Structures are given as C-alpha cells and as structure tokens.
Amino acid sequence: MVHTVRPVEVFLQKPVETLLNPGIGFLSSFNNHEVLIINKQRAMEKSTRAKKNTGKSTGNTTRSTSNAKKAGMKETGMKEKSSNQSMLEKFFVDELKDIYWAEKHLTKALTKLQKAATSEDLGNAFADHQAQTEEHVSRLEQVFEMLGETARAKKCEAMEGLVNEAQTILEDTPKGSATRDVGLIMAAQKVEHYEIATYGGLTQLAKTIGRDDIAEILMQTLEEEKETDELLSSIAENNSNINASEEEEEGEEEEEEEE
Ligand SMILES: [Fe+2]
Numbered sequence: 001m002v003h004t005v006r007p008v009e010v011f012l013q014k015p016v017e018t019l020l021n022p023g024i025g026f027l028s029s030f031n032n033h034e035v036l037i038i039n040k041q042r043a044m045e046k047s048t049r050a051k052k053n054t055g056k057s058t059g060n061t062t063r064s065t066s067n068a069k070k071a072g073m074k075e076t077g078m079k080e081k082s083s084n085q086s087m088l089e090k091f092f093v094d095e096l097k098d099i100y101w102a103e104k105h106l107t108k109a110l111t112k113l114q115k116a117a118t119s120e121d122l123g124n125a126f127a128d129h130q131a132q133t134e135e136h137v138s139r140l141e142q143v144f145e146m147l148g149e150t151a152r153a154k155k156c157e158a159m160e161g162l163v164n165e166a167q168t169i170l171e172d173t174p175k176g177s178a179t180r181d182v183g184l185i186m187a188a189q190k191v192e193h194y195e196i197a198t199y200g201g202l203t204q205l206a207k208t209i210g211r212d213d214i215a216e217i218l219m220q221t222l223e224e225e226k227e228t229d230e231l232l233s234s235i236a237e238n239n240s241n242i243n244a245s246e247e248e249e250e251g252e253e254e255e256e257e258e259e
C-alpha cells in the first residue's frame, strides 16, 4: 500500500513558522480540521508570546517596583533627613539646657574659687570670669528666647564632677599655698576646656541648622572661655607653678627637719 502524505501530516512534519508564513500560499489547501490545528498552533504561539510579554511585564513590574522602592527610599530619605534636622534641633536645645545648668552652677563655684585662691592675680582672674559667666548665662537665655524656647536647665553631670574635683583640691591643699593655686588653675582649666568643647560644638551646630545669628552669640562666649584658659595658663607658667615648686622644696626640708 502506497502511503499518501496528507497535508495534515505535512503540517506536523514542518516547522510551525513555515506553516504560519502566509507568503507560501500553503494554508489555502487545508481542510477545516487542519485549519483548526493551525489555529490551535497560533493560539499556542500567541500564548507563548503572551507569557513572554507577561515575563517582560513582570520584569517591568519588578523594575517599576524597584523604582518605586528607590523613589520610596528617596522619599523616606527626605523624611529621615527632615526628621534628623528636627532631631538635631532638639539635640541642640538639649545641649543648651546642659550648658545653661553648667554656667549657672559655675557662677557659684567661681565665687568660692575666688575666695580660695592664694595669689591676687588668680583671685582677680576668677572674679573677672565670674562676671563673664553671669553674662554667659544671660546670653544663653537670649538664645533660648531666639529659638522660642523656655530657658530650662538640665543637670550637667560633667560640670558637677569638675566642680567637685575643684572642691577636693581645696580640701587636699593648704590654705594660702601656691600649690593650692596650681591645683585650682588645673581644675578651672578643665572646666574651661569643657566649655570650649561645648561652645565650639554648639556654634557649629547653630550654623548647621541655619542660625548664624545664634552662632555669633555663642562665639562671643567661646572666645571668652578661650581667653580665660590662656590667662590661667599664663598665671600658672609665670607665677603659681614657680612659687609652688619652691613650696615643695620647703615642704621637703620641713619633712627632713622633722626626721
Ligand atoms: Fe562660661
């Protein structure tokens, strides 16, 4: 028996692309059943293309989601930045409260240091800085007002510790000695350095939050703290340290005499 190749078998043996190419004029010879098969193949092709497109679409969706996420992150970033700025301003005010407490605490401490100082130079330096410190308190109140904040003091543990250290020196050194002055100068310079660090930071923060007017006020105090620190160094180097070194020798001699 001679096997006749029917069009549908030809169809099954040929690549679908060939059959679907309308340019070859091949489809017109197919009966309805064969056309149905071709339609099915077309449907499958369409489905495959649709899946591919869906894939692309998914990709686009993924990219869109990714872009949306990025946009969201940007947006979040902006919110975070905004939040940070708000936090920074809050931090700035908190630090102002801290130094406000410290300055008020110092006005009383400097009066004690002035009375305890042995040399006139050091006593005067403490007296002058006490008056300046009163002014520092007033400037901080001005800054609070400029920020629309109530001037509130928050206990500064560091300053309390530094003032306590100065008090300890009074207890550990003889009244009227140069050594006491050396100790008081060191204690006072620790205080000044704390203030210099604080006002230096606050001045920069004021500029960062766009308050150059406040930075200018804080800068005045910063300069006075630096000048006081230099004055104390000068008194120590030119007076107190030298006198104290002589005291130490006298002390040793006294100890030797006692032996
Ligand atoms: Fe101060």
Ligand SMILES: [Fe+2]
Pocket: 129, 133, 191, 192, 195, 225, 228
């Ligand atoms: Fe000071």
